[in-house]
Amino acid sequence: MRAEMPGPQKPLELILARNLLTSVTTPAFLVARDGTLLFYNEGAGALIGRPFEDIGQLGIEEWTRRFGPFDDGGEPLPFAELPLTRALREGRPAHDELTVRSADGVKHRIAASAMPIVGAASGASGAMVIFWPVDDEQAREVTTGRHEVSR
Amino acid sequence: MRVRVWGARGSVPAPGPEMNRYGGNTSCVELTLASGETLILDAGTGIRTLGFSLPPDLARINILLTHLHLDHIQGLMFFPPCFRTESIIRIFGPSSPEASLEARIARYISAPLSPVEVRELPCDVSFLDAPATEWEIGGCTIRAEAVTHRGPTLGYRITDRDATVCYIPDHEPGLGTDLAELGSEWISGFDLAREADLLIHDCQYTDEEYPGHEGWGHSPVNDTLTFASRVGARRTLLFHHDPLHTDGFLDDLHRTARRRWGELGGDPEQIAIAAERAEIAIGAVPASAPARLAV
Ligand SMILES: [Zn+2]
Numbered sequence: 306m307r308a309e310m311p312g313p314q315k316p317l318e319l320i321l322a323r324n325l326l327t328s329v330t331t332p333a334f335l336v337a338r339d340g341t342l343l344f345y346n347e348g349a350g351a352l353i354g355r356p357f358e359d360i361g362q363l364g365i366e367e368w369t370r371r372f373g374p375f376d377d378g379g380e381p382l383p384f385a386e387l388p389l390t391r392a393l394r395e396g397r398p399a400h401d402e403l404t405v406r407s408a409d410g411v412k413h414r415i416a417a418s419a420m421p422i423v424g425a426a427s428g429a430s431g432a433m434v435i436f437w438p439v440d441d442e443q444a445r446e447v448t449t450g451r452h453e454v455s456r
Numbered sequence: 457m458r459v460r461v462w463g464a465r466g467s468v469p470a471p472g473p474e475m476n477r478y479g480g481n482t483s484c485v486e487l488t489l490a491s492g493e494t495l496i497l498d499a500g501t502g503i504r505t506l507g508f509s510l511p512p513d514l515a516r517i518n519i520l521l522t523h524l525h526l527d528h529i530q531g532l533m534f535f536p537p538c539f540r541t542e543s544i545i546r547i548f549g550p551s552s553p554e555a556s557l558e559a560r561i562a563r564y565i566s567a568p569l570s571p572v573e574v575r576e577l578p579c580d581v582s583f584l585d586a587p588a589t590e591w592e593i594g595g596c597t598i599r600a601e602a603v604t605h606r607g608p609t610l611g612y613r614i615t616d617r618d619a620t621v622c623y624i625p626d627h628e629p630g631l632g633t634d635l636a637e638l639g640s641e642w643i644s645g646f647d648l649a650r651e652a653d654l655l656i657h658d659c660q661y662t663d664e665e666y667p668g669h670e671g672w673g674h675s676p677v678n679d680t681l682t683f684a685s686r687v688g689a690r691r692t693l694l695f696h697h698d699p700l701h702t703d704g705f706l707d708d709l710h711r712t713a714r715r716r717w718g719e720l721g722g723d724p725e726q727i728a729i730a731a732e733r734a735e736i737a738i739g740a741v742p743a744s745a746p747a748r749l750a751v
């Protein structure tokens with residue numbers, strides 16, 4: 306059988322992080338060292354309103370333009386200030402409350418915690434960002450695992 | 457290159473009359489390179505008998521360890537060349553931020569688990585972290601990469617002239633995912649195994665046994681075959697047999713695997729199952745392989 310011709314293989318810690326995120330209901334993103342969105346799980350899909358398969362890997366600019374986060378006036382926040390960017394830049398966890406927009410245009414207030422991923426062999430390879438809806442009802446659904454992904 | 461299996465069992469040695477055909481020794485594979493040099497993959501209990509078969513004047517020996525689970529290092533202390541002053545043994549293995557390879561192996565080769573200490577071995581032995589980039593031994597190139605298992609574990613890709621062998625004896629690439637659907641850049645071990653002439657791969661469980669062992673670090677038949685198919689392996693050697701699997705059980709497992717491979721569009725002859733002392737030739741075989749002693 307012939308092998309497919311794929312892109313470069315991801316470092317093991319990102320592969321394992323993706324496996325972990327697939328198995329949890331907490332909305333979470335996996336981001337490469339350069340900020341490219343690599344994957345988000347079904348919990349995040351429910352928050353955004355679209356499953357990952359519909360959107361795929363996105364560059365930083367496209368990602369923030371479409372999903373925020375935004376300030377209170379609706380303007381995208383400077384990329385350098387996001388918890389994710391800080392985690393990647395400073396190599397330590399970062400946390401903030403932000404507003405994001407789902408695919409249907411609805412805005413959600415969320416708390417975001419970003420954690421850098423440093424591999425044994427490959428060094429800093431990306432970050433994991435976990436989201437907690439600040440809105441009570443949604444938060445309750447997420448923490449009890451009772452939400453559905455619209456497909 | 458000539459590949460010879462000295463131990464194909466996983467987890468723990470499983471001797472017994474019902475295991476005689478496939479053997480009870482744990483992971484150890486010998487590669488004889490086109491140059492005539494020997495490369496040893498893992499040091500499970502199979503390495504003891506391998507040691508007796510090596511010519512007594514063979515000085516330089518290289519061992520590649522995938523990881524330090526006991527079934528992959530247990531034979532080291534009983535490897536005859538370790539007790540010869542002429543032997544120069546280099547052991548490669550996964551690095552760790554916690555302790556050197558030697559210090560980690562010495563936890564086993566030391567009191568009270570062992571009657572000898574590493575420093576007492578009369579041979580010239582060195583312990584080396586497997587390099588992060590490709591390196592060369594005896595004219596072949598070797599690449600080591602971390603793969604999905606429990607604890608830091610490497611897989612190896614060894615290319616000798618026109619032949620490539622990939623050795624991933626302990627591997628659970630399907631953990632929590634559907635390997636058939638996953639993008640190939642997200643599959644653990646994909647680059648190592650890509651279009652290998654021979655893929656020696658974990659196949660510890662049947663598909664029926666797997667649900668009770670998910671996360672234990674090993675593959676069921678279906679994942680082994682899906683992985684082999686995705687990477688385009690030319691031949692696959694099912695390896696790391698469960699200690700509970702008797703000869704008859706492994707015969708059935710092999711038949712099932714061949715049938716499934718056929719259903720995936722492959723030639724069933726491409727699926728072999730590892731048995732102790734079995735030999736497979738790939739590409740150029742050494743013209744004058746070193747003489748062997750009868751074992
Ligand atoms: Zn093992």
Ligand SMILES: [Zn+2]
Nearest residue numbers: 523525605626
């Ligand atoms: Zn193991």
